[in-house]
Amino acid sequence: MKKIVLFCSAGMSTSLLATKMQKSAKDKGIEVSIETLPEAQMEKRIDDDVDVVLLGPQIRYALRRAKKLCDEKKIPVDVINSVDYGMVDGEKVLEKAIKMMKK
Structure with missing residues (x-):
């Protein structure tokens, strides 16, 4: 099972997006775990079992700091597109995460 971690200010604003991503994954038959966390926990929560941040x-x-943490563990990291985030488009964000895993 793949693991995607979403970081935001407090770990709450991404919860709805994560729910929509889970639904999209289920509809597509993709097994994935999606966790939402506050930025303050980034150093503690980026570990070897994470596939995408x-x-x-x-x-x-916080992208520069996240890249430094993720590069050490060879984990792809990026910022969610603001339009997809604002529209809570779980399918597009999931597709982005899957593409990142394949690189």
Whole structure:
């Protein structure tokens, strides 16, 4: 099972997006675990069992720090597209995460 971690300011604003991503994954028959966490837990929660890290657009300023943490563990990381985030488009964000895993 693949693991995607979404970080945002407090770990709550991404909850609805994560729910929609889970539904999209289920509809497509993809086994994935999606966790939402506050940015403050980034150092503690990026570990070897994480396959992709996505940041909410409101914390794009943390991308450099996230890249440093993720590069050490060879985990792809990026910022969620603000339109997809605002529209709570779980399918598009899931597709992005899957593409990132394949690179």
